[in-house]
Amino acid sequence: MIFISEFCRKRLGFFACSGLLLISLCFYCCKPKQENVEIPEQVEMVADTLPDDFVKFYNAFHTDSQFQMDHIIFPLEGLPHAETSSDTVTTERFFWERAEWKKHNHFTDPSGQFDHWYEVLNDRIIEHWVQMKGTNMVIHRSFAKLDDDWYLIYYTGLRPKAGTE
Numbered sequence: 001m002i003f004i005s006e007f008c009r010k011r012l013g014f015f016a017c018s019g020l021l022l023i024s025l026c027f028y029c030c031k032p033k034q035e036n037v038e039i040p041e042q043v044e045m046v047a048d049t050l051p052d053d054f055v056k057f058y059n060a061f062h063t064d065s066q067f068q069m070d071h072i073i074f075p076l077e078g079l080p081h082a083e084t085s086s087d088t089v090t091t092e093r094f095f096w097e098r099a100e101w102k103k104h105n106h107f108t109d110p111s112g113q114f115d116h117w118y119e120v121l122n123d124r125i126i127e128h129w130v131q132m133k134g135t136n137m138v139i140h141r142s143f144a145k146l147d148d149d150w151y152l153i154y155y156t157g158l159r160p161k162a163g164t165e
Helices: 002-030 052-063 065-070
Strands: 072-079 094-096 114-122 125-132 137-146 149-160
Touching (some): 052 065, 052 137, 065 072
Parallel strands (some): 072 149
Antiparallel strands (some): 114 125, 137 149
């Protein structure tokens, strides 16, 4: 008789623990999930450092492909993407052609592998830099205000930063 009552007490504890675990799983699984809506990254620089018309241009440049093509001075001077991280800066001039251009989208970095920043050189020239963390690999773009409108005037694909080994 003692054996049966011990057996029931142990089983009762097992069922009680199992029931609590099941209830907590139900609460966890049944709560509404928050949706991860990915919003394209808007210009995130400090608002007082960039001109308002540049911020408006920058957002339109990355969302409207025709607007982008109309605001690039082709042939666009720059440098091509590097084949390897040891590629050195070429001594020949390089130009991006309209027919080979691939649309630039808003910079996003969900993995956190890049830093990016803007340099306002004056009221008519702004540079955008993207650097792979822990390396000297950068992307460089220069924008200029010409005749009251902004244009991409220089683009270097991902390659070692000039002047670094």
